Structure formats: C-alpha cells, structure tokens
Amino acid sequence: MIAKVYPPVQHEHTQTVSLLIVEDDDIDATALQRALHKLKLLNPLYRAKDGLEALELLRAGEIPSPYIILLDLNMPRMNGLEFLEELRSDPILTHAIVFVLTTSKSDEDIISAYREHVAGYLLKQRMDNDFMQVVGLLDHYWRIIELPLTM
Numbered sequence: 001m002i003a004k005v006y007p008p009v010q011h012e013h014t015q016t017v018s019l020l021i022v023e024d025d026d027i028d029a030t031a032l033q034r035a036l037h038k039l040k041l042l043n044p045l046y047r048a049k050d051g052l053e054a055l056e057l058l059r060a061g062e063i064p065s066p067y068i069i070l071l072d073l074n075m076p077r078m079n080g081l082e083f084l085e086e087l088r089s090d091p092i093l094t095h096a097i098v099f100v101l102t103t104s105k106s107d108e109d110i111i112s113a114y115r116e117h118v119a120g121y122l123l124k125q126r127m128d129n130d131f132m133q134v135v136g137l138l139d140h141y142w143r144i145i146e147l148p149l150t151m
Contacts, residue, residue: 018044018067022054022083023101024075028124032070032101039136050075051083058093068138071118073102073109081109084116099138 019036023029029047036045046063048054054071055078057063073080080100087093100113100121113121119141 016043016064018046018064020054020057020063020067020069021045021047022049022051022069022075022080023047023072024049025072028072028101051078051080051086053077054083055086055090055093058087058096059090067096068119068141069096069098070138071098071100071102073100073104073113081112081116084113084118088116 021029021032023032033045036043044064046057048057054069071080071083078086080102084098087096087098098116098118100118101124102109102121103124104110105123105125110121
C-alpha cells in the first residue's frame, strides 16, 4: 500500500527528495507527516508498514529518486535491522540514504545500524521534545547535500 500524502515541491537550487517512512505505528507515522507539513516541507511522502513492504516498493520503482528512508527498527515481518541488511546486499539499493527513527536505545542496535551505513540514528523519545528540530535537520540535510538522481 502506497500513501502519497503531499504533492512534490521543487525548492530553489535543490532537487525534490522523496521520503519513504518505514513505520508500523500509525501514530508515529502521522506525527512525522504533521511535522513535515507544519514546516511546509511538502516532499513526496510514501509509507511502508514493515521492511518487506519497503523493499517491494523500492524494487518496483514506486519511490521516485532521489529518496531518503526514515526507518523504524521494531516492526513485524521484517524489522529495521533485517531491512538494512537486505538493502545493503542489493546492488541496486545499497546506496540508499537511511535515517533510523526508533525507540531502541540499545548499544547493540545503534552499532548494528551504523555497521549498515545509516546516515543517522535518532531516538523517538527525543523527538517528543525536539521533534521539529529533528524534522528541520532532515530538511537541511537534503537541501545542502548532493543526492544522486538515481540510486
């Protein structure tokens, strides 16, 4: 199931970046969507409820490039770490940019995620207090770095 929430917007001197939220919790996904909208970040937004669904969308070309993946770790069917392993072993998807958004403070999870070359590891607990700053960080990230048009 693909949920395109907002129409694409092209910012001056930047490319339109699609966002894929891989999150099984409807409340967390909605909170992230609202924060993006509140900051007027109208990037194309897609959602998968677990790692298997996310891989299906990516492999089918349903997520326009360039894209950034916002990944939860604790999900049914295929969790975030399993998704990262599969993503990095796929020669076409291996270069995807992934930020982990999770409740897990486990050192083991943090180390495992960074071993799979995530761009950042963000705790949802911190997002309660500084949620808009986290979303602002993501906005600045894709505005100042160069992303390949195809991944």
